[in-house]
Amino acid sequence: MQAPSLLCYLLLLSLCSELCPAEGSAGRRQRRRRRMMHRGLGRSPRAPGMEPPGRSIPLINIDDSVVGVFDSLVGLGEHESTYSVLPGKKGQCTAKGMIMFDKAVWSPKPCVTCLCSKGEVICDTAMCHPLKCPQTIIPAGECCPVCSETASLLDSSIISLDDISELSGDSPDSKDLNTTNVLPSAPTQMEKHELLPTEVIEIRDKDSRKKGKRKRKSKKDRQRHKGRRRGKLPVPRTGAARDEQYESDEDDDGAFRISSHFTVPVPPIEAPPLPSGCSTSDTTVSCINAKLTQIPPISDPDLTSLDLTGNSITTISDEAFNGTPNLEWIDLSKNNITSPGIGPKAFKILKKLKRLYLDGNMLVLIPSELPSTLEEIKINDNQLHAIDEDGLKDLKNLVTLELEGNKLSEANVSPLAFYPLKSLSYLRLGRNKFRIIPQGLPATLEELYLEHNEIEEVSEICFNHTRNINIIGLKHNKIEEHRIAPLAWINQENLESIDLSYNKLYHVPSYLPKSLLHLVLIGNQIERIPGYVFGHMRPGLEYLYLSFNKLTDDGIDPVSFFGAYHSLRELFLDHNELKAVPFGIDEMRKLRFLRLNNNKIRTVPPERICRTQTNHEDEHDHSEEENEDSHLEHVHLENNYINTRQLSPHSFSCIRSYCSVVLKPQKTK
Known part of the structure; x- marks a missing residue:
């Protein structure tokens, strides 16, 4: 029995000695x-290297x-x-x-x-992956540090x-x-x-x-x-x-x-989700009226359109668009962005930006360092009070510029401000404080809109360098016909449309451009259309709008429309003081739309609107003549003093459909 006991003792001692940490x-x-x-x-031992x-x-x-x-x-x-x-x-x-x-x-x-x-x-x-950020923190319940600025974005279930x-x-x-x-x-x-x-x-x-x-x-x-x-x-x-x-x-x-x-x-660190109220579709992110106070941190190189209309954004930092360098269109309209709140290089990273909308903000200056790729800029309804000669520099590709609803005038807009705009075609400067047409307009300009200013005259040097101009909008100003210089635009070869509505004109202006097709004179105090005023125009005036003036029968001569008989398509003479249908309308072979409503007309003689057929050799020639003169499609004569029962059956014989003639209602004494 001693041998087994001794053996057990030795085995126990051996086991204890193996587990004992303090030994040699x-x-x-x-x-x-x-x-x-x-x-x-x-x-057995092996040889080295084996x-x-x-x-x-x-x-x-x-x-x-x-x-x-x-x-x-x-x-x-x-x-x-x-x-x-x-x-x-x-x-x-x-x-x-x-x-x-x-x-x-x-x-x-x-x-x-x-x-x-x-x-x-x-x-x-x-085990933790080495980090390269300047500051790290260890989130609660985690073993590895993360970058402090992205700690909240990491998935805690992933251990590096x-x-x-x-x-x-x-x-x-x-x-x-x-x-x-x-x-x-x-x-x-x-x-x-x-x-x-x-x-x-x-x-x-x-x-x-x-x-x-x-x-x-x-x-x-x-x-x-x-x-x-x-x-x-x-x-x-x-x-x-x-x-x-x-x-x-x-x-x-x-x-x-x-x-x-x-x-x-x-x-990869995923960008935070879009705020509530935002939506995404293909390459567009839309955050309209999403109650944002800053530009959301989006990281998507494929994004091309960003709509942030109707928020409460006040600033645009230099890094605001670092995650979206390929944006082509940004709409920041109706926010509270101020000029000091825009970083000097906020838009510089956007090498593909083509359209930038900043309407309805609080800007006093045009943002600096705008990318040269821009083709359209809208800064309407802000507080711009100056444009210096460098305000629009490097924008050689700009085609459209809208600056309506600001505080601009000839006193704070440099004559050289538009010089860098080598491609500008469309310029809107309405609702500002201009008293004259701005100087230094680009030679490439085709459309100019200066509505709701305080312009009093059109000088002969205004459009000397804009030989391609096609449309000029000057409604709601203070222009009188004698303040329009004879050489202001008469030699323009491409000017087709002029809107002088709601000014202080008493006569249809003379010396109108030769190329004019579309003349709008609504809401003036015009009493007279001088004779031959359209006679020099080629190919001829097509649209003449004289509604809401003070034209009388004496103010329209038999030759007032001379030069426009063969070209006029629409003639608006409504809301005037005419007592009879003017002479010359029956000569307008291409006229399709005639408005004579809201005047004081009492009758419509057969020869005033439709030409009388006389001296025809046979009925066949008579039929061809009628067909030739039947271009009128709409005639408005309501709200006059016409007794429809006394109208001649030939008064509207050249009009194919009597449904096109509006005679009711009529006024009574």
Whole structure:
């Protein structure tokens, strides 16, 4: 009985001595040999350079799939394992004196997770990707730092790996580390684009035959060496040093060393979602009336249109559009943007911007450093009070410029302000304070609108350089016919439309452009149409609107429309003081629309609207003449004093459909 008792005592003593942390280096080497012999891993020495390569096994997140991965470590054949594990019984593990059942998971330290797998303790630690931002923070419940400005955007369920992290065991010198025994981990295209979030566990050979004595490093030396080695790959070992076995650190519970050769790429930082009230479609983002106070931080290089109409935005920083450099159209109308609130380079990054709308803000100056690609700018209804000679510089591609509803005048707009606009075709300066037509208009200008200003005259030098101008809008000003210079526009060859409505005209102006087709004189005090006033026009006036004036029968001569008989298509004479249908209408062969309503007309003689047919040789010629004169499609004569029962049946004989003649209602005395 003494022999079995003695044997049990010796086995117990041996087990205690193996688990005892306070012992000499020689004792540890002897136990290591016994443990390796017990596991069948002890071998005869190999010649230097003949060692079989070690292995690296990808480490997957600790879940049920881990078991299959670690089970594959059992049959490594002739290769030794470098896992520093505690031998368990019946699949159990021992950690700090506690028995852990198979598949048990615990956390001995923050951000460290261990697994008991068939008697082996396998631990994993959260590893952090190196950051390049100036300030970092560690969010609550997280193990890795993130950039402070994007901390709230990161998904806390994604853990990035840091460089080499050591849980236990002695830290070898960099010359003792081995890179020849790892799975291929060089940076490849797959690593850049499709690398899976895995870690690589390096398995190093254990050799029970250690030549010479190796001094154990102190804990302080290990910590210092760990700091030097962080972020570097192991370097090859030479000679018999490859057979050295690394001891376990007595402070850690059998954890193994993890080498992170594959780096998990940090997921791209997604831009924050669009604010409520915004919508997106293809390449457009629309945030109309979304109660925004600043431009939303959008990061989308494919975005081409951004509509922010009707918000409360006050500023535009220099970085506002850094995430959308390919914008072609921006609408910032109806906000509260001020000139000091716009950064000097806010729009400079937009190399493809073509349309910029800033209507309904609080700007006092045109923004600086606008991209030269702009083709259309709208800054209506602001508080612009000046445009200097550099206010529109570099905008050589600008085609449309709208600056209505501001405080501009000839006193604060430089004569050189429009000089850089080499492509300008459309200019709106209505609802400002101009008293004369602005000077220095671009030679390329085709349409000019100056409604609702205080213009009193049209000088002979106004349009000297605008030989291509086609439309001039001057309604709601203070122009009198004698303040229009004879040479102001008579020689213009492309000017086809002039709107002088609601001015102070008493007569239809003389010296109108030769090329004029469309003349609008509504809402003046015109009493007379001078004779031959349209006689010089080629090809001839087509549209004449004289509604809401003070025309009388004496104010229209038989030759007032001379020169327009062959061309006039629409004639508006409504809301005047005419008592009879004017002479000459029957001569207008192309007239289609005639308005004579709201006058004082009492009768319509047969020859005033439709030509009388006389001196025809036969009925056939008479029929052709009628067809030739039947161009009228609409005639308005309502609200006069016409007795419809007394009208001649020939008064409207040239009109094919009597439904086109409006006679009701009529006024009575």
